[in-house]
Amino acid sequence: MRLVRDLGRRKLRSALTITGIMIGIMALVVFGSMANKIDALVKGGSTYYKDKVVVSAKGGYMGLGGVLSTKMADQISALDGVDVVVAGVEMLLSDDQSGVSMGTPPMIDGSVADADKGRETFQINYATGRALTEQDEGSNVAVLGSDLARQFNAQVGDTVTLRDVQFKVVGILEPTLTAPDNSAMVPLAAAQQLFMKTLPTLVADKLDVNVIATSLVVYPEPGVDPQKIADEINASISGVTPMTGKDFDQEIGAATSMLNAILIGIGLISLLVGGLSVINTMAMSVAERTREIGIKRAIGASRWRIRREIVIESAVIGLIGGLLGLGLGYVITTLGNDAGRSSATILFDLTFGTAFSSVAFATILGATAGFIPAWHASRLDPVTALRYE
Amino acid sequence: MAILEGRNLRKTYRLSRRNTVEALKGVEISIDQGEMVAIMGPSGSGKSTLMHILGLLHAPDPNHGPAPELRLAGEDMAALSDNARTRIRARRMGFVFQDFNLVPTLTALENVMLACEYAGIGGKQARQAGLEALALVGLEDRASHKPSELSGGEQQRVAVARALVNKPEIILADEPTGNLDSDRSAEVLALLREFNREHGQTIVLVTHDAEVGEACDRVIRMRDGRIRDQGQRAAAVAAPAMATPAAVAAMAGPAVATA
Numbered sequence: 001m002r003l004v005r006d007l008g009r010r011k012l013r014s015a016l017t018i019t020g021i022m023i024g025i026m027a028l029v030v031f032g033s034m035a036n037k038i039d040a041l042v043k044g045g046s047t048y049y050k051d052k053v054v055v056s057a058k059g060g061y062m063g064l065g066g067v068l069s070t071k072m073a074d075q076i077s078a079l080d081g082v083d084v085v086v087a088g089v090e091m092l093l094s095d096d097q098s099g100v101s102m103g104t105p106p107m108i109d110g111s112v113a114d115a116d117k118g119r120e121t122f123q124i125n126y127a128t129g130r131a132l133t134e135q136d137e138g139s140n141v142a143v144l145g146s147d148l149a150r151q152f153n154a155q156v157g158d159t160v161t162l163r164d165v166q167f168k169v170v171g172i173l174e175p176t177l178t179a180p181d182n183s184a185m186v187p188l189a190a191a192q193q194l195f196m197k198t199l200p201t202l203v204a205d206k207l208d209v210n211v212i213a214t215s216l217v218v219y220p221e222p223g224v225d226p227q228k229i230a231d232e233i234n235a236s237i238s239g240v241t242p243m244t245g246k247d248f249d250q251e252i253g254a255a256t257s258m259l260n261a262i263l264i265g266i267g268l269i270s271l272l273v274g275g276l277s278v279i280n281t282m283a284m285s286v287a288e289r290t291r292e293i294g295i296k297r298a299i300g301a302s303r304w305r306i307r308r309e310i311v312i313e314s315a316v317i318g319l320i321g322g323l324l325g326l327g328l329g330y331v332i333t334t335l336g337n338d339a340g341r342s343s344a345t346i347l348f349d350l351t352f353g354t355a356f357s358s359v360a361f362a363t364i365l366g367a368t369a370g371f372i373p374a375w376h377a378s379r380l381d382p383v384t385a386l387r388y389e
Numbered sequence: 390m391a392i393l394e395g396r397n398l399r400k401t402y403r404l405s406r407r408n409t410v411e412a413l414k415g416v417e418i419s420i421d422q423g424e425m426v427a428i429m430g431p432s433g434s435g436k437s438t439l440m441h442i443l444g445l446l447h448a449p450d451p452n453h454g455p456a457p458e459l460r461l462a463g464e465d466m467a468a469l470s471d472n473a474r475t476r477i478r479a480r481r482m483g484f485v486f487q488d489f490n491l492v493p494t495l496t497a498l499e500n501v502m503l504a505c506e507y508a509g510i511g512g513k514q515a516r517q518a519g520l521e522a523l524a525l526v527g528l529e530d531r532a533s534h535k536p537s538e539l540s541g542g543e544q545q546r547v548a549v550a551r552a553l554v555n556k557p558e559i560i561l562a563d564e565p566t567g568n569l570d571s572d573r574s575a576e577v578l579a580l581l582r583e584f585n586r587e588h589g590q591t592i593v594l595v596t597h598d599a600e601v602g603e604a605c606d607r608v609i610r611m612r613d614g615r616i617r618d619q620g621q622r623a624a625a626v627a628a629p630a631m632a633t634p635a636a637v638a639a640m641a642g643p644a645v646a647t648a
Contacts, residue, residue, distance in 0.1 A: 005494045295490045298446060299551065300479020300507035302472060383446050386490065 003313055010285070014317065017274075017281040021321025022328060024274035025362050028267030029329025032358065033348035035260040037177070040349055041104065042256045044178020048122045049245040053230045055216040058239045067199075070211045072237060079232045081224035086115045087213035089191035091198060093148075093162065093184065104179045106148055108162055110191020111217075112137060119219040124180060129156035129171030136187045142167040143185040146175040147346055162186070163194045177349060218242070271365060274321065278369035282314045286373040293377050294385025303378035310374035311367050318366020322359040329358070392591050393420040393559055396458040398449045400438050412438040413449075414614035420559070421622070425585040425592045427602040430611035436595045437563060439611070443593060444482060444561040445474040462558060479507040483552030485594075487564035489544040491536040497523060497547045498532040501554050508555045522550035526580060542573030549580055553590065560584075562594035566601055578604055 007014045055076065057066025073085040093106035113132040132143055142162065144154060149172045152160045158169050162184055175181055186194075192212045196204050220229050230242040286293070293306055333348035340347055400413040412435045420426055420443075428436045441447045442459070445466060449457035459466040461481065466474070478484070483504075491500045498519050505515035523529050526546040536544050545565065552560050562581065566574035578601055584590040585606075594601070602608045607620040 002495065002499070009494060291490070292492055295486075295492060296503070296507075297475070298444075298478065298484055298486075298490075299504050300475055300482075302475045302479075302507075305507070381447075383441050386486065 003316060006285075006313060007316065010288075013281055013284070017277050017317055018321040018324065020277040021271075021274040021318055021362055021366065022325040024267070024271035025322045025325025025358050026328040026332070027270040028264075028358050028361070029326055029350065029354060030332050030348070031263035031267045032354040033329070033333045033350040035263045036349040036351050036354055037347060038256050038259060040177035041179070042252055044122075044176060044180075045252060046245060046249055048179070049243070049248040051121070051220070051226060051245065053218040053220070053226050053233065053242045053244050055218060055233060055240050055242045056214065058241050066214075066239075067207065068213045068216060068240065070213045072240070073213070073216050075237060076216060076218055076233060079229065079236065081221050081229055081232075082218055083221045084115070084117050084119050084219045086111055086217045086219075087188065088215045088217060089188060089195050089212060090214050091163075091191070091195055095198070104182050106151075107179070107183045108186060108191060108194060109183045110186045110188045110194075112188045115188075116217070116219065124176065125174040127172045127174045129169070131171055132185060132187060136170075137189050139187065140165060140167045140190050141170045141187065143171040143173065144169055145173050145181040145183045145185075147181040148184055149173075160184075163197065165190075165194060181346070216240075271361070274362075275365045275369045278314050278317055278366050279372055281317070282310060282370045282373040283376070285313075286310060286377045289377075290380060290385050290388040293380055294382045294388065297380065297382035298386060307371075307374040307378045310377055311370045314370025314373075315363050315367035318362045318364070318369070319359070321366070322362025325362065326355055326359055330355075390422050391419045391460075392422040392462055393443060393593070394418070394458070394460045395439075395443065395449075397452055397455045398439065398442055398457050398459065399452055400435075400442060400447065400450055402438075412614055413442070415452075416611075416614075416616055418443070418609065418616065418619075420591065420593055422591055423585070423589040424607060424622070425582065425605045426594070426620075427605040427608045428593065428595045428611060429597070429599075429602050429608055430617075434611040435614040436611050438614075440561055440563050440593070440595050444484060445469070445478055448474070479504070480509070480555060481558045483555065483557040483560040485545070485548050485552050485560065485562035485565045487567040489536070489541070489548050489568070491544055491547055491551075493536055496533045496535055497528060497539065497550075500536070500547055501551045504551045504554050510555070518554050519550075522554040523547070525553070525584075526550045540573070541569055542576055545569060545573070545577050546580065549577065553584060559591045559593065562592065564595055564597065566596065566598055574598070574601075 055068070055072070057068050068087075070087040073087045076082055077085045088109065088111035090110070091108050093108055113134050113136060126143075127146065129143070132141065142160065144152065144160070149169075154160050154169050154172075156169055156172060159166050160169055161167070167184070167186060167190070173180055189210075192209050195212055195214070196207070196209050199207070218229055218233070220226050226244045227246065230244050233240065233242040296306060330350060333350045337346050337348055395416060395418045398413055398416040398418070402410045402412055404410060414435075416435070416439060418439070428439060430436045438447070442449050448469075449459060449467060451457065457467050461477065466477065469477070491497075492503065495503065498516070501519040501522050502515045505511070505518055510518065520529060520532060523532055526549050528543060528546055528550065531539060531543060531547075536547070539547065549565075552562075560581075565581070566577055569577060581592055581594070582604055585592050594605070596602060607622055608618075609616055609620050610618040
């Protein structure tokens with residue numbers, strides 16, 4: 001209570017300092033949430049690509065781009081150390097990908113269910129409905145990722161239009177925070193049909209729709225290094241680019257860790273400014289209260305007690321600023337995600353860890369900033385301080 | 390019996406490299422238990438400096454010649470650390486200043502309780518002691534007022550309550566009436582006099598005011614950093630010591646009854 005009164009003594013100054021901290025923490029919370037989201041995406045990708053080789057057409061990337069043939073799957077299956085090969089067809093949900101997009105774009109993802117023979121370890125849970133099965137081949141059914149389902153506002157049993165073709169929704173996934181959230185999973189045959197329609201007629205006429213694939217996911221036999229398989233594929237098959245988990249981590253991981261560093265850096269710089277303003281506020285406050293500190297010292301307050309009083313007060317400034325910043329950051333990330341939902345672009349992931357560490361950081365920053373003025377205050381000579389006007 | 394004794398007390402303040410002030414030039418002083426003593430002298434005579442040393446706010450200079458001695462109830466205080474001196478100020482001494490020196494954000498009661506807190510007494514006990522001390526100075530109904538809502542005389546009475554709340558062995562007052570008009574001044578002086586007479590509270594006060602000096606048992610006169618006159622001790626200084634339980638009960642009893 002006494003402390004609140006001390007803060008209230010210079011309302012404007014305390015409010016401005018708290019605002020400074022608040023803005024810093026808000027920046028940290030918002031950018032931190034963005035970094036969380038990117039991390040989750042990358043981690044999801046990294047988990048997915050681990051222990052396997054994804055083969056795309058040369059010049060293509062992660063299954064997007066050129067056309068492969070399911071016949072290549074048989075070729076690759078024959079290589080040493082290969083366990084299972086799953087042919088898939090991936091394409092963008094919409095050709096219009098103008099505008100800045102964070103994370104992965106909405107995708108259609110076709111493959112024969114259970115073709116991996118249980119080798120896929122990437123965990124996917126169903127919020128409602130069921131998974132695709134081999135028996136779905138030939139019918140137009142789809143399982144939607146959580147963000148996509150929200151974008152379509154679709155329930156199990158509804159019909160959605162994917163590239164001008166109607167699909168019946170049979171299942172909806174729980175959020176994974178990574179690529180599948182933005183994907184529609186369909187049977188391979190249906191995806192092949194859709195893909196054909198994206199190709200120019202002249203090209204399409206020369207292709208057999210039943211063998212089209214855009215990616216081949218190669219599962220090595222247990223204990224075989226995916227890099228060895230990738231080398232084998234490079235050596236024996238032309239016109240393809242195999243990609244391993246290591247490649248993914250190198251390409252994507254490096255880019256995102258840089259981005260993360262920039263985001264967190266911005267947040268930290270704004271906090272540094274906030275911290276300096278706490279030092280300033282507390283130094284002013286100590287100067288104003290010189291006489292009061294003299295009284296307290298004279299009637300028996302120890303140096304330690306004077307220091308504690310000031311450090312606690314500035315820690316409270318940090319704490320209040322931190323809590324307000326967290327609140328503001330929460331509002332911004334929530335509004336941002338709500339706005340992005342219609343286009344299935346979820347930018348922020350405000351985790352408990354980010355929230356807690358931001359507030360804790362603000363409090364520690366406040367206390368640390370208070371220490372210099374506190375030290376000065378505790379060294380004042382009581383007699384001199386008492387005479388101070 | 391002497392409660393506070395000093396010998397060879399010197400203090401030189403260094404204002405700048407070449408400008409030093411020899412404020413005390415070797416002082417010997419002895420205050421008896423239960424005495425109410427005034428230290429008087431012109432400005433710059435060293436009386437405030439002496440008060441700061443007696444109140445352990447400053448340490449006496451370590452002399453080249455005879456070492457300084459300072460004893461509170463027989464215990465050596467001359468070479469204590471800052472922390473140890475702070476502890477004794479908090480637990481065994483009470484202070485009253487010319488400018489009242491209350492903490493402006495705290496109520497009268499909280500100001501008094503602050504002294505309890507520094508002496509290691511907290512919670513209900515401190516509240517009870519604070520209210521009793523305010524009752525003793527006749528301000529129990531002003532307990533929740535801030536200093537800015539009190540008159541100068543009332544503020545000084547709160548300061549007196551703060552000085553005596555821990556039942557100190559000695560109260561040191563630096564010009565306690567210096568900022569008050571003559572009526573308020575007489576009121577505060579009467580209050581101090583009453584504690585001294587009825588509860589045997591030892592009081593040392595620094596003053597310019599001859600009337601205040603006359604009201605005391607003894608006047609010590611200073612000039613140029615030395616004591617010129619130790620004054621005549623009053624014939625009888627007999628009253629129970631403040632710190633005995635009986636005295637505490639006597640002090641608290643009537644006050645609580647009137648509250």
